[in-house]
Amino acid sequence: MTETIGFIGLGIMGRPMALNLINAGYRLAVHARREASMQPLLEAGAEPCSSPAEVARRSAILFTMVSDTPDVEQVILGEQGVIEGVQAGAVVVDMSTISPSATRAMAERLRTVGAEMLDAPVSGGDIGAAAGRLSIMVGGPEVAFERVRPLFEVMGQNIVHVGDHGAGQVCKACNQVLVAQTIAGVGEAMLLAKASGVDPAKVREALLGGFANSRVLEVHGRRMLEDDYAPGFKAALHQKDMRIVLEAAHELNLALPGAAQAAQWLNALVGQGLGDLDSAAIYKIQAQFSLETAVDRSTTDTNP
Incomplete structure (x- = not known):
């Protein structure tokens, strides 16, 4: 554990991941765009760096965990980026969720300076990150x-x-396709139960014991029932991930209509200024849409 490990990006996911490495005995060199994000790591013993290039100069293995494809490209290939300081033989591990094709292009660029790249996106949210269970x-x-x-x-x-x-x-991307569509499916099931005059909490309880059971039904179904959308994974980030999914499908000339529909729910949620809520809040948009549709139908039916 004598070599220094680099970590760039210390937000809601990166910070607990980096802290777990420190707690496991690794020495870390860290960088974040906001100095305040580094403070918990510095208090735990990490070494601050002024740029991604400086992190790269100090570390043989370094991790990046930032928001989107352009952010990773800037961190790795931009001015004072990783590529300007990376050691020959180093491994750059990007744990962000970004474009597969952009990942391959960055891996090729890093290889020209003697470094390898791994793409290692994660699932499990900030709770999984803090517990080391990603x-x-x-x-x-x-x-x-x-x-x-x-x-x-x-x-x-x-x-x-x-x-x-x-x-x-x-x-x-496959993970996000499944999660987004399952959230939408759970939301529709809760709406159907409620509109039918049946207790959706009892419906969920019954479904948890059958073939329809899923982690999404367990966790996000509860969120929907309790109207609790404190973010485990923000809708704005899920929207970004679904954009990546659909861009990849476009590159492959592949039809993913279910993914496209789920992306539209997220677009509507973010468009209403609710992007900081958990993506389970898709249910709020579904309920709103259903109510508006029912009102429109009622108005149409009563007009002469």
Whole structure:
């Protein structure tokens, strides 16, 4: 554990992930756009860096965890980016959720300066990050994956090497397709129960014991019943992820109509200024849409 590990991006996900590495005995060099985000890491013993390039100069393995594709491109390839300081033989591990094709392009650029890249997006939210129980989906060379595996095991429990560069991002896109559509499905089920005069809490209780059971029904179904949308995963970030899904589908000339519909619910949620709520708040938009549709139908039926 003598080598320094780099960590760039210390937001709601990156901060607890980095703290877990420190608590496991690793020495960290860190950087964030906002100095305040670094403070908990500095108090825990991390070394501050003024730029991604400085982090790269100090570390043989470094992690990035930022919001979107352009942010990762800026951190890795931009001015004072990782590529300007990265050591030959280093491994750059991007744990953000971004475009698979952009990931492959960045991996090629890093390879020209002697560094390897892994794409390792995660699922599990801030609760999973804090508990070190993330699911980590990894793309990139097997040798680099094995080198980084002990660090992954500090941050997560379900760690799968999916394939070559970009495969981790494709896997995360598949995850978001399933989650978004399942949230929408649970929302529709709760609406149907309520509109039918049946207690949706009892319906959920019954469904949890059958084939319809899922983690989404368990966690987000409860959120819907309690109208509790404190973010575990913000709708604005889920919207971004679904944009990546649909962009990838466009590149492949692939039809994903269910994913497109779920993306529209998220678009409507964010469009109403509710992007900081958990993406389970899709239910709020579904309920609003259903109510407006019922009012429109009632108005039409009573007009001569």
